[in-house]
Amino acid sequence: MKIISMIPARYSASRFPGKLMKNLAGKSVILRTYEATVATQLFSEVYVVTDSKIIYNEIVDNGGKAIMSKKEHESGSDRIAEAVANLDCDIVVNVQGDEPFTEKESLKKVLDVFLDDNDRGIDLASLMVEIKDWDEINNPNTVKVIVDQNNFALYFSRSPIPFPRDKEVATRYFKHKGIYAFRKEALLDFTILPMQFIEATEKIECIRYLEYGKRIKMVETEVQGVEIDTPEDLERAKLLWK
Template sequence: MKVIAVIPARYEASRFPGKLMQMLGDKTVIATTYQNVMDTALFDDVFVATDSQIIFEEIKKSGGKAVMTGAHETGSDRIAEAVQDLDCDIVVNVQGDEPFLKLEPLQQLIAVFNDDPEREISLASLKIKLTEPDDIENPNHVKVITDRNGFALYFSRSVIPYARETVVKTNYFKHIGVYAFRKKALLEFAALPVEPLETAEKIECLRYLEYGMKIKMIETDFVGVGIDVPADLEKARRLIDRNK
């Protein structure tokens, strides 16, 4: 099974333009993400897919691999263009704004496909338990609910589930934007029209669910910092400083 990692990266992020070129220690966010993925030594190939000449040059300058794509609304669409002619079985999408991802969660995602003899799983992704009310209510934190077998039922920026009955303990999970796809499922995704739920929530995973694809969610205790807004960048810098 040939497994590659692709880091989709665009410069003009809606909530924090240029965030991938901000500095984390002595490297930019995107260069830090790329290096951390390379350091896992899990993949047959790793590269950045971008429509930004600035990001392309940054990765090439740091000795990494990058390819230019057209403009896309989602990372999955961008990756689909980048891998359509490549020989690979599993494509792991590591978000460019998740610079601290570690070895174990990536191993867990890849293992999903080794344990899927019927090939019913289209993609796998990560979730982490949320406990702080501010995190649960934050629309920048995409929440996910699953069935008893760990397959995603829905993703939302709203609080799900809604705890109408407060006597029962309710667990909340944040979706971490790292995916592992079967290449075939990824290319099928990119060919499908965008449906209303994805448009409303701005969550690309909903396109898979709206077309009946299965998403296996893996719970992790990995705590990183996804950089969505400037305050997240400051958290990431403090984490870098603590680990020096």
């Protein structure tokens, strides 16, 4: 089974423009993410896929591998689907460009899902981490996920889910970490499936897979890390890096 990693990277992020080129302990955020992904040694190849010459040159000039998108894309999944269409691979792992704390243990848990999936009943696998801070649970920048008894995703939302109507119930809340592992065919299917209103409302691309009946296996991890969505996140990442 050939496994590769793709890191989709846009320069113009709406909440924090140019965030991937911001300095994190002497290197750009995107270079830190690329190097962390390569360092796991879990992949045959690791590529950054981007529509930005600045990001492309940042990776290539530092000895990495990058692919320029040929057209505009609405989502990271669309961007990497274009890049892998003609590549020989079985599993594609999407690591978000703003995840410089990507580490081996959590990624291996995701990949092990496919090693045990002899019936090929899993289309995607992804990570979730328990959160207990109410500010984070209520933060719309934090995507939450709820799962069934077998840890298959039921729904993703920017709202707190489940809603805590009964405060006496010991509810656990899980944050969706932006790392996906796809079967190649599931990823290519994504590009031909039209966006539906729930995905358009929440602005969460993995909802599209659920709306079309794809099965997403969620794997729990205890590794929090920092996803860099805002300038404040970058400052937290700098402190954590030290």
